[in-house]
Amino acid sequence: MSHHIIEAQDLYFVYPDGTKAINGISFKIIHGESVGIVGSNGAGKSTLIMQMNGFFLPTSGSLKIGATPVNEKTKVDIRRHVGLVFQNPDDQLFMPTVFDDIAFGPLNLGFSKEEVEKCVDESLKMVGCLELKDRPSHHLSLGQKRAVSIACILSMGPDILVMDEPSSFLDHRSRRDLINLLKKFTHTKIIVSHDLDLILEVCERCIILKDGKIQADGKAKDILSEENILKQNNLELPLTLQKNNILK
Amino acid sequence: MSFNQFEFFDLGYLDYLSYKDTFIHRIDPRAKLIVSLIFIITVISFPKYEISSLFIYFFFPIFLIAMADLPAKVIIKRIFIVSPFALMIGIFNPIIDRKVIITIYGLGITSGWISYFSIIIKFILTVSTGFILIATTSFPGICLALEKLKVPKVFVLQLMFIYRYIFVLGEEVVRTMRARELRSFGKKGYELSIAGNILGTLLLRTIDRSERIYQSMCSRGFTGNINLSKKINFTLTDLLYTLILSAMFIVLRFFSGSYAVGRMLLGKGS
Ligand SMILES: Nc1ncnc2c1ncn2[C@@H]1O[C@H](COP(=O)(O)OP(=O)(O)O)[C@@H](O)[C@H]1O
Numbered sequence A: 001m002s003h004h005i006i007e008a009q010d011l012y013f014v015y016p017d018g019t020k021a022i023n024g025i026s027f028k029i030i031h032g033e034s035v036g037i038v039g040s041n042g043a044g045k046s047t048l049i050m051q052m053n054g055f056f057l058p059t060s061g062s063l064k065i066g067a068t069p070v071n072e073k074t075k076v077d078i079r080r081h082v083g084l085v086f087q088n089p090d091d092q093l094f095m096p097t098v099f100d101d102i103a104f105g106p107l108n109l110g111f112s113k114e115e116v117e118k119c120v121d122e123s124l125k126m127v128g129c130l131e132l133k134d135r136p137s138h139h140l141s142l143g144q145k146r147a148v149s150i151a152c153i154l155s156m157g158p159d160i161l162v163m164d165e166p167s168s169f170l171d172h173r174s175r176r177d178l179i180n181l182l183k184k185f186t187h188t189k190i191i192v193s194h195d196l197d198l199i200l201e202v203c204e205r206c207i208i209l210k211d212g213k214i215q216a217d218g219k220a221k222d223i224l225s226e227e228n229i230l231k232q233n234n235l236e237l238p239l240t241l242q243k244n245n246i247l248k
Numbered sequence B: 001m002s003f004n005q006f007e008f009f010d011l012g013y014l015d016y017l018s019y020k021d022t023f024i025h026r027i028d029p030r031a032k033l034i035v036s037l038i039f040i041i042t043v044i045s046f047p048k049y050e051i052s053s054l055f056i057y058f059f060f061p062i063f064l065i066a067m068a069d070l071p072a073k074v075i076i077k078r079i080f081i082v083s084p085f086a087l088m089i090g091i092f093n094p095i096i097d098r099k100v101i102i103t104i105y106g107l108g109i110t111s112g113w114i115s116y117f118s119i120i121i122k123f124i125l126t127v128s129t130g131f132i133l134i135a136t137t138s139f140p141g142i143c144l145a146l147e148k149l150k151v152p153k154v155f156v157l158q159l160m161f162i163y164r165y166i167f168v169l170g171e172e173v174v175r176t177m178r179a180r181e182l183r184s185f186g187k188k189g190y191e192l193s194i195a196g197n198i199l200g201t202l203l204l205r206t207i208d209r210s211e212r213i214y215q216s217m218c219s220r221g222f223t224g225n226i227n228l229s230k231k232i233n234f235t236l237t238d239l240l241y242t243l244i245l246s247a248m249f250i251v252l253r254f255f256s257g258s259y260a261v262g263r264m265l266l267g268k269g270s
């Protein structure tokens, strides 16, 4: 059973305090696609992401990962297939050392000690941080923390990577490293970001959210160069595209 | 956003030291933990008027500092930082306990002063051992040792989380205080009500954070049990280290160490 597909059908979500965060969303993301989700603050991006992991269950409508609908029964299983990278790495790295953090997932999945060691090494190599293995998590730079957070998720072998604002807190160099890293992954990727340039580089497809509704859904290149659509959603042209305009 | 202004007792720096590679650093964390505990227990178990026999125990921290190539200054500074605590604990001894027991050059020394010094020496010995333990074993190492020594997991995990988030929390405190300071325009503003507000904010943020951490744990398959997986080997060297040092501490405790050594030095045999 393939878990690489995410399908939302007329999805609604209301917070317990009555805030309507998601108001009827439908989309289908297929195997290997990388999708950027953009929108101004409060558009419902984080809420949507938390549903993909089963932390918030749909108030109505349905969300399917592969063929499995997200619900109370399936959510634990779904979390193995959907790797969620949190916005703040300090929330994600809760163990004393990098090794423990990355081993946390695989150990919970019941891997043997040898497998865990191998898995940790592989994930760290993938993000280029093998030398950080025995360091305490809180002494890392933010770029390193971000890379290790991603390694934590990779070590569980997810089918779908979901990231909330991966480039926040990062300086230019670390951001560049991150973009190169993301480009390498063949997973289905869903990236929420204010960093439209990052989306433009990493994602083929882009979804614009506003007030919990989809405003636009299509090729990232097309959507992110449409100044009108972006303006209506309180967004600005990506910097790389702005420069081209000036040159013209 | 990095957090350098203050680290709690600079635990972080001690932790850095633990990544050195010396004979002491390579000893199994369990061995170091047990030896340190036995050391602390023996030192504390000395009677309250004991001073001279305690001095010989300084060999242990000095031995470790030398062998593990630790900067003695750093350890001494840490001891100073926490010393007010010890100075306060015994402060009433000289006042309450006024029996003169020794007279030096006409100056009567009361038993209160003696017990006060005894407390201070014991404090220096035990605290320096604690710091050296962290500086040679690292905090995670100590947690691992506790876990392998079958200390209930709940306690070990508590310790681990405290260690992990005390820096984050400290950073949050600093940020909140700074925000308050920026908007109080020179007024003191440390009134109780404001302190209350700040604490409230911190509490809410902490709850939010714990929620997110829990989500992060769940998203990595957490079902109520945390495995610490590191393999460590207890070698013959570790065993010898534990046995020799522990035996030494205990023997010195019961054969009033400095007395015996003094007699040996004076050539009187024992
Ligand atoms: N825990 C919560 N309780 C109630 N309302 C919330 C909560 N979290 C977010 N919201 C509201 O839901 C809406 C969407 O928020 P969010 O998904 O965080 O937006 P984004 O991540 O796009 O900035 C906002 O109006 C926000 O105020």
Ligand SMILES: [Mg+2]
Pocket (backbone or CB within 6 Å): A045, A046
């Ligand atoms: Mg958000």
